[in-house]
Amino acid sequence: MTLTQLEIFSLVAELQGFTAAANRLGISQSAVSHALKSLEQELGVELLRRHGAQVELSDIGQQLLLRARAMLGLANTLRQEAADARGMKRGTLRIGSFGPTSSIKLLPRILQHYRAAHPGIEVHIDEGPDRQVLQWLEERRIDVGFVVLPEERFDTVALVEDQMVALMPASHPLGLRADVSLSDLCADPFVLTEAGSCELVSRLFSAARLTPNIRYRCSQLMSTLDVVSRGDGLTVVAEGSLPDHDDCRYVKKPLTPTVSRRIGLAVLDRRQASPATLAFLKLAESLENR
Structure with missing residues (x-):
């Protein structure tokens, strides 16, 4: 063999x-x-x-x-x-990423510094829903992955924290409120985004013993925003995943009580992680702590 x-x-x-x-x-x-x-x-x-x-x-x-x-x-x-x-002149690093928060807002900055420090390391990036990244980690298809914390199954490093917000069409009555509760979101058709914090959103409703009226399941955030903008449903997403520019077609409102989301990096076992992986973890943590 x-x-x-x-x-x-x-x-x-x-x-x-x-x-x-x-x-x-x-x-x-x-x-x-x-x-x-x-x-x-x-x-x-x-x-x-x-x-x-x-x-x-x-x-x-x-x-x-x-x-x-x-x-x-x-x-x-x-x-x-x-x-x-x-001098770590050769090697491979396999990264799992999900959603705009990690793929667009976190990963590019980390990679820019990582490639400058370790130009000989070949980087492979796989993108998928948050639950897919967890499966890739367990199956050892990737060395390190972006995850929603906490994740007790893995060794993790916390990077950023943001808030979960409700999104609704600009003309929706809930848009006039200062904040909304999960129960306020159960009457209308609900859009579940499976690219980012799907597991977290599902757990929130389950913990509150509420059942949203899920009519749409979108694999990409942009599809979710389009459904909401057309007035076909409401949703809950992480604020950090939203585009930086304002969009007049929908409004965001904080949840009450407030719900935070933490994003970090995870490895299956830090003791068995490669030097390229450990260097990536260390660099990511140092950048976010600046």
Whole structure:
């Protein structure tokens, strides 16, 4: 069993195909097939089931994939620790990001300083909903991810805090109030944004024993703003995720009682994090504390 075989197996599982994995790795499809066949023969189990151009993991394949990613992660850490001894001239950092707050307002500034300090580190960025970033961390698909705190499952570093606000069309009667409660938002159609603080918003209503009238689920904040602006619903979002410019089509109101949101970075285990990851955490924390 080699790390190359495990890397090929992990990538085929992620991309769900031999051709896609071969293209990503820059090798032939036959080389991918041979590597996986050799791995299955050595382990004595079927890892993948072929369905034409598509593949799916067997039950044992699902279990071994987590082990393979853990081994690949440790191997990457070893390489980067060696690179660190040479001045961290080489290495890879995989970052998971969600929503405008992290992808637009936090990450660019951190990356600007990080690339200046460590130009040899290759940075990969994956974007998805907040719950997806948590899954990527657990599956070791990324080294570090932006998360809504608290997250007890991971080692975390707090970065920023903002407030949750209610959004409504400019003509809505609630727009005349100084603030609104969660119960005020249950009568109208509700828009749930799944890109950023979906889990936090759901927990807020659940803790208050309230059920919003969810009519729309939007994967992007801009889609949510468009639905609200058209007068088709209300929503709750983080103030820090909103565009910097004012939009006369909708109004924002603070919630009562006030609800804060904290954004931070998370790693699966700081003790096993690579030097490139630790450097990113340290830099992000220092920038936000200035």
